[in-house]
Amino acid sequence: xxxxxxxRELRALVAGYEFDRGHLLPALIAIQExxxxxxxxxxxxxxxxxxxxxxxxxxxxxxxxxxRTEPPPRREIVWCSGPACRLRGGDRIREALQHxxxxxxDGQSADGACGFRLGQCNGTCSEAPQVWLDGEVVGGxxxxxxxxxxxxxxxxxxx
Amino acid sequence: MNDxxxxxxxxxxxxxxxxxxxxxxxxxxCLDTSSRARGGEATLAALREAVAARGLDVEIATTGSWxxxxxxxxxxxxxxxxxxxVLYHSLTPDRVEEFLRAVIVEAGEFPELALGVVEGPxxxxxxxxxxxxxxxxxxxxxxxNCGRIDPASIDDALANRAYEGFVTALDxxxxxxxxxxxxxxxxxRGGGGFPAGRKWxxxxxxxxxxxxxxxxxxxxxxxxxxxxxxxxGDPHLIVEGMLIAAxxxxxxxxxxxxxxxYPLAIERMNEAVRQARERGLLGEDILGSGKTFDxxxxxxxxxxxxxxxxxxxxxxxxxxxxxRIRPPFPAQAGLWNLPTNVNNVETYANxxxxxxxxAAWWSSVSDDDxxxxxxxxxxxxxxxSGCVEIPFGLSVRELLERYGxxxxxxxxxxxxxxxxxxxxxxxxxEADLPLTLAPFRERGMFLGSGGIVFFDETASVVDLCTYFLxxxxxxxxxxxxxxxxxxxxxxxxxxxxxxGGGRETDxxxxxxxxxxxxxxxxxxxxxxxxxVKLALREFRSEFETLIREKRxxxxxxxxxxxxxxxxxxxxxxxxAAAVCPTAAIVADGAGHAIVDxxxxxxxxxxxxxxxxxxxxxxxx
Numbered sequence: 001x002x003x004x005x006x007x008r009e010l011r012a013l014v015a016g017y018e019f020d021r022g023h024l025l026p027a028l029i030a031i032q033e034x035x036x037x038x039x040x041x042x043x044x045x046x047x048x049x050x051x052x053x054x055x056x057x058x059x060x061x062x063x064x065x066x067x068r069t070e071p072p073p074r075r076e077i078v079w080c081s082g083p084a085c086r087l088r089g090g091d092r093i094r095e096a097l098q099h100x101x102x103x104x105x106d107g108q109s110a111d112g113a114c115g116f117r118l119g120q121c122n123g124t125c126s127e128a129p130q131v132w133l134d135g136e137v138v139g140g141x142x143x144x145x146x147x148x149x150x151x152x153x154x155x156x157x158x159x
Numbered sequence: 160m161n162d163x164x165x166x167x168x169x170x171x172x173x174x175x176x177x178x179x180x181x182x183x184x185x186x187x188x189c190l191d192t193s194s195r196a197r198g199g200e201a202t203l204a205a206l207r208e209a210v211a212a213r214g215l216d217v218e219i220a221t222t223g224s225w226x227x228x229x230x231x232x233x234x235x236x237x238x239x240x241x242x243x244x245v246l247y248h249s250l251t252p253d254r255v256e257e258f259l260r261a262v263i264v265e266a267g268e269f270p271e272l273a274l275g276v277v278e279g280p281x282x283x284x285x286x287x288x289x290x291x292x293x294x295x296x297x298x299x300x301x302x303x304n305c306g307r308i309d310p311a312s313i314d315d316a317l318a319n320r321a322y323e324g325f326v327t328a329l330d331x332x333x334x335x336x337x338x339x340x341x342x343x344x345x346x347x348r349g350g351g352g353f354p355a356g357r358k359w360x361x362x363x364x365x366x367x368x369x370x371x372x373x374x375x376x377x378x379x380x381x382x383x384x385x386x387x388x389x390x391x392g393d394p395h396l397i398v399e400g401m402l403i404a405a406x407x408x409x410x411x412x413x414x415x416x417x418x419x420x421y422p423l424a425i426e427r428m429n430e431a432v433r434q435a436r437e438r439g440l441l442g443e444d445i446l447g448s449g450k451t452f453d454x455x456x457x458x459x460x461x462x463x464x465x466x467x468x469x470x471x472x473x474x475x476x477x478x479x480x481x482x483r484i485r486p487p488f489p490a491q492a493g494l495w496n497l498p499t500n501v502n503n504v505e506t507y508a509n510x511x512x513x514x515x516x517x518a519a520w521w522s523s524v525s526d527d528d529x530x531x532x533x534x535x536x537x538x539x540x541x542x543x544s545g546c547v548e549i550p551f552g553l554s555v556r557e558l559l560e561r562y563g564x565x566x567x568x569x570x571x572x573x574x575x576x577x578x579x580x581x582x583x584x585x586x587x588x589e590a591d592l593p594l595t596l597a598p599f600r601e602r603g604m605f606l607g608s609g610g611i612v613f614f615d616e617t618a619s620v621v622d623l624c625t626y627f628l629x630x631x632x633x634x635x636x637x638x639x640x641x642x643x644x645x646x647x648x649x650x651x652x653x654x655x656x657x658x659g660g661g662r663e664t665d666x667x668x669x670x671x672x673x674x675x676x677x678x679x680x681x682x683x684x685x686x687x688x689x690x691v692k693l694a695l696r697e698f699r700s701e702f703e704t705l706i707r708e709k710r711x712x713x714x715x716x717x718x719x720x721x722x723x724x725x726x727x728x729x730x731x732x733x734x735a736a737a738v739c740p741t742a743a744i745v746a747d748g749a750g751h752a753i754v755d756x757x758x759x760x761x762x763x764x765x766x767x768x769x770x771x772x773x774x775x776x777x778x779x
Contacts, residue, residue, distance in 0.1 A: 020495060022414070022457065024477030029419075029458055056478075063479040063636075066419050067462030082381040083576070083612045084538035086626055088761065095717070096761035099740040120461070121386020122420045123610075124196035125538030126229035126545075137196040143763040144738045 005035050010045035019050040024060055028067060037068040065118070073108040073115030075157040077101070077131050077150065082121030093129055093146045100150040113157030125156040163446045164326045167438055172316035179241035183218050184263055187235045188250075189306060190221040192393040192423050193384075194231035198251065202232045205252035209259050217263055223392025223427075225306035226546040227274065228292065228536075233306070235277055236262045243279030246288055246306075247272040252700040277307075280394025293545070293562060298524055298532050301508050302548045305392030310427050313434035322440060324514030325402045329448050333363055336407040340510065343518035344530035349375060349466075349503035350578055350607045352529065352596045355510075360499055361490035362408040363497030372404050372413035373475070373494065373501040376428075377459055377466035379418060380579030381630070383610025385534035386504040388546045390417070390424035393508075394431035398441070398454060400507030403514055405452040408500055409670045413452065416471050418459045428456045451659045463634035468501040468682050470636065481636040482681035503608065505534060525550035533609060537563045540572065540615040549594075556590040559613055570615040574697070576690070578607010581682065582626040583689035584620070586697045604689055619713040621699040621705060624691050625653040631687035643675040649688060658718025659778055661706035666695060709778035717760035722753050729771035735764035 003015075013034060014029075017023040027050070038061055048056040055147045063066045079094050097102060101116050108115030119132060127139025131146065138149060178185070186206060190199045203221065210217050227233050230248035237244045245268055250258060254272070261269040268285060275288030277283075283489035288294055298306075316322075328336050340356030347353045362370055366503075374397060378386040390397060401413045401523045415424050415432075432454045435441040443451045457475055464470040465480040472493050474480035494497020509531055513521045522530040529551040535558060542564030555575060559565065566572050572587040577594075583604035585592070592598045599606045614623065633648035649672050652665050673688040695702065704710055711719035724732065727750030736744035736751060743757035744764055753772075754766075765772045 004679075019477065022455070022475045022477060022494075025458070025460055025474065029460065043399035050477075059479050060477070063481075064459075067460060081581075081630070083623075083626065084382060084537075084544065086622075087539045087612075087614055087618055091622075091626075091719070092727060092761045095759050096740045096763055097762075099759055120379070120418075120420050120463075121384075122192060123382075123387050123536060123538075124193050125382060125384075125536075126193065126231075126543075127196050128538070128544075130196075139196060140390045142766050143761050147738050147740050147763050150740075 004039055004041065007041055007045055010042050014046050016050045017046070017049055019052055024050065024057070025064075028057075028061060032067060034109065036072045036116060037070055039069070070108075071112060073112050073157065075113065075134060075153045076108075076115040076117060077133055077153060078117045078119035080119050080121060080128070080130050080132070081104070082125065082128070084121070084125035088129045089143060090129040093131070093141060095130050096143045096147050097150050098132075100147050101154065109157070111158075114153050161329060161446050161448070163439065168317050168322075169651060171314040173271075174314050175318035178218065179237075181218070181241075182239055183216050183742065184239045184266075185218040185220060185237040186263075187220040187222045187237070187309070189224055189231060189233045191231075192387060192421070192749075193224060193228040194233070195423070195563050197231040199232040201252045202234075202250050202255065203755060205255040206259070209255050210263075213259070213264070215259070215263055220309050221311075222308060223305045223310045224388050224546065226302065226388065226548075228545040229543045230274070233274065235306070237278075238553065239266065244277040245279075245285060246274045246277050248274050255380075256471070279554060293543070293547075296553070296561065297547050297549055299548050300512055300524075300532050301389060301396065301505065301534060302392065304396070305388060308393065310392055311430050312396055313395060313431070313438060316393065317514050320515065321511075322399050322402075323394040324511035325399045325406075326446070327514045328403045329404045329446065329450070331406070333407045333409065336403065336514070337363060338345050338517050339513060340407070343513045343521045345506065345509050345513065345521075346596070348505035348509070348608065350582075350605050352606075355502060355506050358490070358502065359407050361405060362410065362498055362500040365490055367498055368409070369412065370408065370410045370498040371494045371500075372401055372408070372410045373468070373471065373499055374413065374415040374504055374507055375466065375468060375471060375501055376403055376415055376417040376421075376424065376504045377471060378421070378504070378608065379463040379466040380608055381609050382536065382576075382612040383579060383608050384536050385546060385609040387421050387424050388534065389504055389508055390421070391427050394427045395435065396508045396511055397428070397504055398431050398435050400454060400510040401454060402440070402445075403510040404500065404502070404507060406450065410500065411451055411453075413454045414457045414475055414494070415454060416457045416459060416465070416475060419461060424775075425456060425458055432456060444486040459481065463630070464636045464681070464683050467683060469681070471500065479636070481638050482683065484680055505609070525552050526753060527595050528597060529595070533594070535609045535611055537593065537611045540566045540570070540618070541613055542567050547744040551595040552593045554591050554593055555611065558594060558611065559590065563613065566613065566615050570617060573614050573616045573618055574620070575614065576612040576623075578605055579610060580630045581686035581689055582607045583693040584614075584623060584697070585693065588613040589697075603692070605686075605691065616712055617715065619657075619711060619715045620694050620701050621653060621657050621711075622716055624694050625650060625657055625660045627690040628687065631683065635683065635687070639679040639684050641676045642679040642687060645672050645679070645684065648672060649691060653691070653745070656705050657701060657710045657716045659705070661702070665706065666702055669695060714774050714776070719777055720760060720774050721755055722758055722760065722764065723773055723775055724751055724753055724771060725773045726771040727751055729768060731768035732771050735768040735772065737768050738763045
């Protein structure tokens with residue numbers, strides 16, 4: 001992951017966005033797509049561009065589950081919280097993953113090696129119970145398979 | 160008929176016919192999100208590689224979903240003569256070689272994986288697709304093009320009658336379009352069922368300009384993916400529906416608000432909008448009519464309450480997606496406080512069919528009070544998790560048996576949730592209810608947007624309540640104390656009951672909370688406790704057993720069970736000890752023992768050593 005972007009880079013990235021045009025979310029999404037997260041500095045740059053306050057920008061950032069305020073981990077397990085997964089042992093998988101990774105939901109390790117995140121159902125329920133490993137579906141999981149996956153990710157992320 | 164449109168459509172048909180009569184066979188792989196989750200991209204890569212390696216002259220295309228989500232990747236093959244198409248399922252990369260040999264090299268068929276003949280006569284070994292048990296009884300109108308066309312190609316859509324309904328509407332007065340919508344009886348498909356024509360009429364009669372349309376494609380109900388199927392399978396149908404609404408309401412700009420969990424739908428809709436603009440179907444002076452309308456595809460960022468129309472409007476406006484206090488209603492003060500109409504994806508998608516085929520045709524599909532067809536997805540305790548389009552009125556049980564393939568393992572059905580985490584749950588005894596609006600409304604719940612979740616006797620209703628209330632708590636916007644504190648308090652009480660600490664007074668407390676939460680501003684808080692309300696009515700004994708006997712009949716609640724080793728010297732226990740995330744299985748003399756304080760009841764050990772480990776009641 002690149003170093004934290006400078007204010008100048010951030011201002012250039014958000015230069016085209018305007019307030020009262022529905023641009024706050026698109027701008028935040030563009031920042032996160034580019035840098036992987038929305039830093040405090042990014043919120044300040046965006047607030048200035050939109051003619052509003054950093055507090056309003058932070059209000060939106062903290063409201064939506066998808067925005068990160070620190071750089072993303074190198075490897076990430078997103079756990080599907082949907083009902084089809086739940087009915088097939090999804091919650092036991094969450095419990096096992098949390099303990100294996102030593103991370104709470106929406107937490108990541110201090111060294112940025114791996115993260116664990118809550119995901120919402122996207123309707124691929126025939127694969128339940130599932131997680132997304134770095135964006136790829138790993139479906140039809142058993143708890144034991146989830147534990148093995150988490151251990152592998154931790155080893156990978158550490159190296 | 161509009162001359163410009165006639166030329167555009169004729170061009171598209173010519174290109175389609177040229178592909179058909181090229182003498183090349185066509186392989187079309189479904190590559191929607193469900194197919195991707197089941198390895199669709201690997202199959203596509205394998206197909207391309209094998210075709211190149213063998214030097215075969217084949218057109219390879221991708222499509223949206225036919226609804227057979229549990230059998231992806233599905234693949235249709237059109238013969239070289241262009242007159243016969245067969246649909247196959249579960250084509251994994253390792254089967255690609257033999258598949259291609261059969262269907263292309265030998266120009267034959269592959270009955271083992273065949274679902275049915277899409278086009279052409281049936282044979283002894285492959286029946287017609289429409290006679291497939293999963294297709295029988297379905298009426299594919301909204302989904303008519305899903306699976307058949309390349310959703311990234313406006314030519315494919317135009318050759319299959321896209322935008323014809325809009326062109327019809329171009330020659331009509333706004334009032335006449337609304338009259339037709341009212342005549343059809345189309346109700347909002349997001350769950351409310353409010354007549355779409357009336358909603359459009361509110362916007363038509365608005366006094367301020369500019370005015371806006373919003374397509375609610377937030378589809379946040381876990382277990383519902385009907386909108387995703389449409390956006391990924393036939394995005395132009397939604398563009399066209401919004402164009403018709405724009406003509407009827409004088410709206411000049413529209414927003415399609417799609418949740419970020421649907422990246423492919425976002426891509427498809429963006430592509431469709433770009434292509435429609437290129438052909439002069441969006442933008443200024445559409446088809447030379449002097450009318451202006453354009454669309455923005457807007458990506459959400461993870462918030463369930465943004466599916467509530469005023470929360471969605473705040474989200475586009477650039478604020479926290481908190482539902483507003485109404486009135487004013489969106490038709491008076493919506494986006495940027497200007498008049499706005501919000502409809503669900505499926506609502507807009509019906510408009511082209513009504514304009515093209517007429518209200519009488521559209522509403523004659525069933526004699527149910529709710530008119531037209533409805534798409535449903537089903538998941539949970541089903542053998543087949545997929546998507547269908549059927550007339551209103553089929554019973555829930557028929558949906559489960561006929562399309563969902565019944566409950567796996569012959570376990571009895573315990574109940575179901577008809578429409579999202581706020582809609583509530585009903586017991587199996589109520590599975591004969593017809594899938595339409597009235598019976599659910601009568602029970603204080605709603606049919607919702609089309610995602611049905613089934614659960615069997617192994618599921619704990621208290622766990623389901625904890626899950627759905629926990630979801631509502633997580634997603635509460637924080638405006639109303641009744642909602643954000645009510646859900647929190649309910650979850651606390653439910654967790655207490657689920658872990659053996661329930662009190663006799665807890666059920667009354669939950670009852671009080673349910674009453675109080677009704678006073679929340681929006682549907683989220685008002686309906687968040689529906690699951691608990693219905694569970695207390697329909698499954699009360701389960702709560703009582705937990706509280707009074709400290710026993711969970713399903714033996715699934717982690718707080719109510721303990722694990723014990725029944726055969727300490729079983730060799731499999733070494734593997735169980737190795738997999739345990741908390742190292743709760745320790746060596747004990749010649750065998751193994753479980754340290755109860757460390758055990759998190761995740762069941763990993765029992766998966767590895769089922770013969771040596773058992774679950775017992777914790778408080779027995």
